[in-house]
Amino acid sequence: MSWVRSRYLLLGEREYRDGAGRRVRMAYSTRQARLFALDAETAARLAGGELGGLGEERLRELAARQAVVDEAEDELAAVLGAYREGSDAAGSRAVTVMPTSYCNMACGYCGQEHFKAPVDRARVDRVAARVEALLADPATEEVVVTWFGGEPLLALRVVREMTGRFLAAAAQHGTRYRARLVTNGSLLTDRTLRELHHELRVEALEVTLDGPQEVHDRRRLKRNGRGSFHRTVGVLARAVREGTVPGLRVGIRINVDEENEEHVPDLLADLACFGLASPQVEVHPMPVHSWGNDVSAVEIGARRYAEREAGWLRLARALGLGFPTMPNVVKRTTCVATSTRREILDPAGRVYSCSEHPLVPGAAREGVVATVDQLTGAAPRPRGEFDDWYEQVGDGSQQCGRCPLLPVCGGGCPKLWRAGHMPCPSVRFNWAERMDAAAADLGLVPVGAG
Ligand code: SF4
Ligand code: SF4
Structure with missing residues (x-):
């Protein structure tokens, strides 16, 4: 077999020393979504495309990580084949259910148009029946429901009613059921959070916080003119501190644009002060796409954002907040x-x-x-x-x-x-800094440091 470096291998430039004193570099296989350290000589050979001299055993180890592949393999075709297979998998169904078209906030950057409408029983029934049919299908192994809006907690009664039906259908047909919920957080209470997790089986909650209190409450103002920062953070902090929703994963999304980017570090510090530095919580800054259609301007905007984000990553991790370094799953x-x-x-x-x-x-x-x-x-x-x-x-x-x-x-x-537009996630531009953070997690020490 003739081996070549995988086109899906990222190699960090920086050298570190591991616990045994060996010089290593970080590597990441995107085909496996796995980070690992490579001895500096192997890394240099991979970087230079000179695999001769590595030895068959070493090459096979690298092949197991898909750092090298058979020259004959069409890697793009393999990756796209896996995507097609994952997308077509009959056993795995996912439904986003919008229980209401209304939202109690009116954020400037939101593209939705919200309106109040009374709950229509017949429509609720038809939507629920569709999800029940997915759960009942013999080919279905799992259904993942995402509650989305508008603001889904404005229709908590509908969420309750539908979940009751979904759980009954899941039990009857032996289908796995999982749920997640995307919310602006303003209607969360201690009790609602417990109910969402323990009774309505929500495993993951995504809440948006756009800055420290004054920034968040200015950008994400409720229609009644009141802010929601303290209430939202208070509920989450109590839940984490008291361990009331132990299996719930909490994502804090930060929508970032020029108006609030300066305030992200203050928000991170506040979150840590409130006690949200917990393995249960992750922060997810996301750029609001506001850079126009000129591709070069978009790319500069994306690069600048990624640079700033790398700083937030370092700060978040220093504060003990969850902030993933590299993606840890291969997408389906x-x-x-x-x-x-x-x-x-x-x-x-x-x-x-x-x-x-x-x-x-x-x-x-x-x-x-x-x-x-x-x-x-x-x-x-x-x-x-x-x-x-x-x-x-x-x-x-x-x-x-x-x-x-x-x-x-x-x-x-x-x-x-x-x-x-160019929707590339920030990791496209700051993966090297992210790998540095991952190296620190592994206890690797940069060569030349100390
Ligand atoms: S990622 Fe883009 S294309 Fe896909 S569902 Fe969201 S908005 Fe639509
Ligand atoms: S969106 Fe950007 S980072 Fe993602 S695969 Fe396409 S080019 Fe790469």
Whole structure:
């Protein structure tokens, strides 16, 4: 067999000493989403593409990590094949359910248009029946429900009622059921949080906090003019401190743009002070795409953001806050829009393929791929606007086909690419700094330090 360096191997530049005093460099296989240290000589040979002299045994060890591959392997085809397989897997179904189209906040950067509508029993029934049909299908092994909005906690009664039906169907058919919830946090109480986790089986909660109190409450103002920072953080902090929701994973999303980027370090310090430095909590800063359509400006914006984010990562970790270094899972599908086994159901029973279509003026009408009444049983939703994504990546018309991060990124967001934006996650530009942070976790000491 003739071995070559994998196109999906990232190699850090910096040298470290490990516990035994050996010189090593960090490496990351995106095909396995795994970080590891490599002795400096092997790393140099991989970097230079000179694998001769490494020896068959060493090469086989590297092959087990997919750091090297058989020259004959078409790696892009293999990665896209895995994506197609993951996207088509009949056993794994995911549904985003929007129990309400209203939100009690009106954030300036939100693209949704919210409106109040009374709960329509017949529609609730039809939406629930669709999810029940997925749970009942003999081919389904697992259904993951994401409660999304508007603000889903405004319709907690609907969430309760539907969950009761989903759990009953899951038990009856022996199907795994998991749930997560995306919320603005303003309606959380100690009791609601416990109910969400223990009774409504929410395993992961994503809450958005855009800065320390005065910044968050300015940017994410409730329609009644009140802020929600202290209440949200207080509920989360008590839950962590008292251990009331032990299995719940809490993600704190920070939507970052030019208006609040200066305040991210203060927010991180506040979160640590409130006691949220816990293995249960992770912070997820995300850039708000506000850099326009000029690709070079977008790239500068993305690089600048990534540089700042690397600083936040260092600060967060110094404060003990959870902030993942490198992605630790290989993606099965890019997003809901690239798998017909995933769908979004709005309160009226419209079925969408992309999460940025419902409630968004224009897209809310054009993006409908079906209604729940038109779908029979557990039939996959019809193809939507972005279900041809892997063809585009494979035929070279998207640069993601040439990117080493494809296995863990999937191409970011097909919708943003089509709109002329560059949705690359920050890791594309700051993976070297992230690997440095990971090296510190492993106890590696930079060569030349101390
Ligand atoms: S295409 Fe983009 S906006 Fe639509 S579901 Fe995928 S990631 Fe989300
Ligand atoms: S979106 Fe960017 S980082 Fe992700 S695969 Fe495409 S080019 Fe790479």
